[in-house]
Amino acid sequence: MRKLGLLAVAAALYVLAAWMVAPGFYDGLGPPQPYNFTCPPSQAGANQKPSSGHVVIPVNGGVSEPDSAFTDDGQVVIGFLPGAFDATGKTSITVDITPLSTCPQPAGNRFVTNVYDVTADAKLVKPSNMDIRYSNLEPDPSDIYQASDPAGPWKSLGRNQVAAPYVASVSITSFGYFGAGYPASGSNSGNPTVGGGQLLPIIVAGLIVLVVIAGIPLALIRRRERGEPEPDDEAR
Numbered sequence: 001m002r003k004l005g006l007l008a009v010a011a012a013l014y015v016l017a018a019w020m021v022a023p024g025f026y027d028g029l030g031p032p033q034p035y036n037f038t039c040p041p042s043q044a045g046a047n048q049k050p051s052s053g054h055v056v057i058p059v060n061g062g063v064s065e066p067d068s069a070f071t072d073d074g075q076v077v078i079g080f081l082p083g084a085f086d087a088t089g090k091t092s093i094t095v096d097i098t099p100l101s102t103c104p105q106p107a108g109n110r111f112v113t114n115v116y117d118v119t120a121d122a123k124l125v126k127p128s129n130m131d132i133r134y135s136n137l138e139p140d141p142s143d144i145y146q147a148s149d150p151a152g153p154w155k156s157l158g159r160n161q162v163a164a165p166y167v168a169s170v171s172i173t174s175f176g177y178f179g180a181g182y183p184a185s186g187s188n189s190g191n192p193t194v195g196g197g198q199l200l201p202i203i204v205a206g207l208i209v210l211v212v213i214a215g216i217p218l219a220l221i222r223r224r225e226r227g228e229p230e231p232d233d234e235a236r
Contacts, residue, residue: 035135036073038114039103043137050075050114053097059087064122069095076116077131078172085122095120104179106152109145111181112138113168118175127171132180134166141180144170150177 040047051072070077163169
């Protein structure tokens with residue numbers, strides 16, 4: 001039992017130390033690559049301009065095929081179901097995603113991502129999922145916003161609660177201008193949570209400790225079934 005107990009203590013100490021010291025435990029939880037800002041914050045350092053995206057979706061039998069549109073840097077991804085578009089009289093449908101060269105900050109809202117212009121030569125007839133990646137250098141966005149003009153008005157589309165780290169996801173039913181952020185008068189404006197928050201790392205840390213502790217009795221039972229001596233017996 002002594003060796004197994006030391007293993008559990010070591011695992012718990014690692015989780016505690018990694019939680020308190022960055023990067024440590026946060027390795028693998030951050031964005032897969034640095035965010036490409038149109039207007040980078042001062043702490044961003046070296047920065048590349050964001051990429052655009054273009055896709056031509058085939059139409060077969062009057063039905064648009066399942067496909068996705070995405071920027072070359074992967075910061076915006078939109079997935080389309082079969083028949084997502086009104087494909088009447090078309091053999092293909094073109095979708096373009098273009099980052100704005102400016103950074104709108106409408107009154108009442110605070111954007112933490114670039115603003116993207118999404119256009120298509122056919123209307124959506126089925127909801128489609130949009131993912132917008134954001135940076136760990138900015139507060140977590142609470143909403144994805146949409147507008148027909150960069151000057152607004154902007155409406156909140158909300159945000160799905162289940163998504164990959166540093167990704168805001170939402171269902172869209174039309175195209176236009178999109179950006180992720182939060183209300184300027186909201187909770188994020190006072191004490192912003194930067195870097196994706198600490199809830200996910202805490203949950204993962206707790207699961208690691210539980211798995212280690214739960215495995216100790218199982219390991220002892222298996223040793224007894226095989227007739228092997230326990231660690232304390234071996235040391236005598």
